[in-house]
Amino acid sequence: MxxxxxxxxxxxxxxxxxxxxxxxxxxxGVSVLGRCLRALEESALFDGAVLVxxxxxxxxxxxxxAREGHGMLVARRALGGATRQESVLNGLRALPEDAEIVAxxxxxxxxxxxxxxxxxxxxxxxxxxxxxxxxVVDTIKQVGEDGxxxxxxxSRLRAAQTPQTFRCAEIxxxxxxxxxxxxxxxxxxxxxxxxxxxxxxxxxxxxPGNVKLTTREDFMRMESGAFRVGTGFDAHRLKxxxxxxxxGVQVPAQRGLDGHSDADVAVHALMDAILGAxxxxxxxxxxxxxxxxxRGISSMLLLSRVMRLASERGFRIVNADVTIVAQRxxxxxxxEGMRLxxxxxxxxxxDCANVKATTTERMGYEGRxxxxxxxxxxxxxxxxx
Ligand code: CTP
Ligand code: MG
Numbered sequence: 001m002x003x004x005x006x007x008x009x010x011x012x013x014x015x016x017x018x019x020x021x022x023x024x025x026x027x028x029g030v031s032v033l034g035r036c037l038r039a040l041e042e043s044a045l046f047d048g049a050v051l052v053x054x055x056x057x058x059x060x061x062x063x064x065x066a067r068e069g070h071g072m073l074v075a076r077r078a079l080g081g082a083t084r085q086e087s088v089l090n091g092l093r094a095l096p097e098d099a100e101i102v103a104x105x106x107x108x109x110x111x112x113x114x115x116x117x118x119x120x121x122x123x124x125x126x127x128x129x130x131x132x133x134x135x136v137v138d139t140i141k142q143v144g145e146d147g148x149x150x151x152x153x154x155s156r157l158r159a160a161q162t163p164q165t166f167r168c169a170e171i172x173x174x175x176x177x178x179x180x181x182x183x184x185x186x187x188x189x190x191x192x193x194x195x196x197x198x199x200x201x202x203x204x205x206x207x208p209g210n211v212k213l214t215t216r217e218d219f220m221r222m223e224s225g226a227f228r229v230g231t232g233f234d235a236h237r238l239k240x241x242x243x244x245x246x247x248g249v250q251v252p253a254q255r256g257l258d259g260h261s262d263a264d265v266a267v268h269a270l271m272d273a274i275l276g277a278x279x280x281x282x283x284x285x286x287x288x289x290x291x292x293x294x295r296g297i298s299s300m301l302l303l304s305r306v307m308r309l310a311s312e313r314g315f316r317i318v319n320a321d322v323t324i325v326a327q328r329x330x331x332x333x334x335x336e337g338m339r340l341x342x343x344x345x346x347x348x349x350x351d352c353a354n355v356k357a358t359t360t361e362r363m364g365y366e367g368r369x370x371x372x373x374x375x376x377x378x379x380x381x382x383x384x385x
Pocket of ligand 1: 008009010011012013014015016022023052080081082083084085087088106107108109212213214
């Protein structure tokens, strides 16, 4: 049985506001369309595909195909229409005569998986249609024209996705009929249902990931700038008569760390890691030694300022890991308190903050107990990523 795909890519991507058709936009190095075509190719479920493109995009597509080297599956092309429905119809008309099953798929859904494609095709084989859906996570309210509100039963709602797979002859007839009658629908299942009755829906474990890239927000999440990593290092000298403060915990010790602030070397390394991830230099630039307002100041307070800067930039902490290098005192009994302090300051769950301590077996300045050093690594994520 010959199985084809119709990939619709002829929109303008207006809601994404990228200044070009969104399916040409790179997502993790490869265009959205390229990713989508690769997913179909790699599934090995298709005999061929019809790619539906707008005339204005033909040149851009040729350049993309040459650059990214995909599209082996694209045996035919069709020109897009003014609406998605018209584009689908043009795509279906371009199918070869021996095509029996067709999966209609949005190029704007590049994360479709083999499992979803396979389920969709199987269901269409058995019942005539196989429409990928996701369960709805939000409670949906229906607002009437008079402002009245009805809360819908979420367990009975499904969000329709693509692929939407059908028997070629049947969906083509339904789409031709819709065109003749002037029916409009936002998806193919709706047309099929009007013509033939009930459609078969399915949800799969991968359905939540099979998103349609639609808004600018969706694209921001894809961009490489969505994740940032940073590292920090600091060392302070040990001195008589100073308290020893590490990750905001005052550790009983004969000597403490010398410095302009409370000299919390671990928090300094952590702040440098966050600033590094933000591309914001280091703590010396933000809180200079020459400024008397920082004399004796709690480093935890400075950390809260660094966190404010991160959140103003739209970043949150994913996790942080701190290593303190000290020959003495033994820090193990205090590490859990340090971890909780850091987790709270970074606004993460306790298991996303880690503080550990090591000695250098008496080697180097930490080993000779001249000072204590600390290293930190953090991962930042943008917005809701
Ligand atoms: N599509 C198409 N022909 C159209 C309109 C849409 O082939 N006339 C395709 C899009 O390229 C996309 C899929 O249908 O792959 C889903 O449509 P949508 O997400 O609405 O994309 P756009 O129409 O491009 O975006 P927008 O509505 O924001 O302009
Ligand atoms: Mg659209």
